[in-house]
Structures are given as structure tokens and as C-alpha cells.
Amino acid sequence: MSASANAQTDQTSTSPPLSQPPVREGDLAVKLAESLGLGATENEAEAESALSSAGIAPRNGWIADYPVTPDIVGELQTAVSEAADSGRLTIGKDDALNAFQNVITQYDLEVRTDTSGREAGDTSGIEYPDSTVMGNYYSEEGPPVVTYYAPPLITHISTPGSHTRFGDGIIGSLVSLSW
Secondary structure, eight states, X not given: OOHXXXXXXXXXXXXXXXSOOOOBHHHHHHHHHHHTTXXXXXXXHHHHHHHHHTTOXXXXXOOTTSBOOHHHHHHHHHHHHHHHXXXXXXXXXXXXXXXXXXXXXXXXXXXXXXXXXXXXXXXXXXXXXOHHHHHTHHHHHXXXXXXXXXXXXXXXXXXXXXXXXXXXXXXXXXXXXXX
């Protein structure tokens, strides 16, 4: 192993990671339903249904295999608060929000809001992480998780070879694709 690679692994970092491991919405729903007293289940579809019945769901609904994002955490926190206020939960608002926060903390999904008092868009005085930490991120942590859906396979290509004339120009051969 090279000396520079060895030096990188011996460093200890006190700054937070640049990314978090992804957490599926379905896994979060199971823990959240149990924590809010909506019933213990290992089945994510049942947990999502119980939460939705209480009015607790992300804006686009529960999608079990999608990762939980900070936006979803915020939407769920608002939904938990509203469900508790409207009496759709058997526990009070403070207990419901504490239960929600405990589940978020278990998955290490804490979302911290900006409490600096600066106006939105004010970028003066922001402290950025040490650039050497960010520079070593991909070599230590690997590439970010990216979801890619391949396009459908083309099963048939036909080219009639005919040309269509409009005025003096030739448009070209027509190509049709069958999926």
C-alpha cells in the first residue's frame, strides 16, 4: 500500500459524512407505524396503509422502495403533527412528534434546519467543509448511489427507404420503431 493511501486511512474525521446510507420508505413506514401506536407489523404495505389511513404520508404517497429524502422527512413531520392535532392518533401531538423524531434518529436521518437567523439566499459567512475532506470522499466512501432505469429494448427497426419531397428539399427516409 502506498504511503499516501495509508496516511488517508489513518486520518480520523470529526466532520459529518457527505452522504447518508439510503433508507427505504417502506422500512421507515414499518417503524413509524409501530412508534405512533398504529400497530406492529413487519409488512410494509400494512404499515403504509395504516399510516395513510391516519393521514400520514409523503405528498406523492408511499413508495416502498424509494429512498427517504429530507423533503420526505419534512412532509412526514408535518403530516404527523396534523394527524395528532386532528385526533387521528391515539397519542398527543408532543408524544407523536417525539416518536417521529426517535424513528428518524434510529435511521440517522436527522434533518437540521438553519437556525443562524440569516435571510434566505444570504450566502455571506457560510463555513464550508474542509476541501481535503471532500476531495477524499469518493476514494474513501465510493461513488454515490444512483438509480438508473434502462430504456426498453428496441425489438424491430424498419426503414421503408422512401423519400418525401416538400417543395425542392428532400426530408429523408422514414424510420419507424416498434417497442
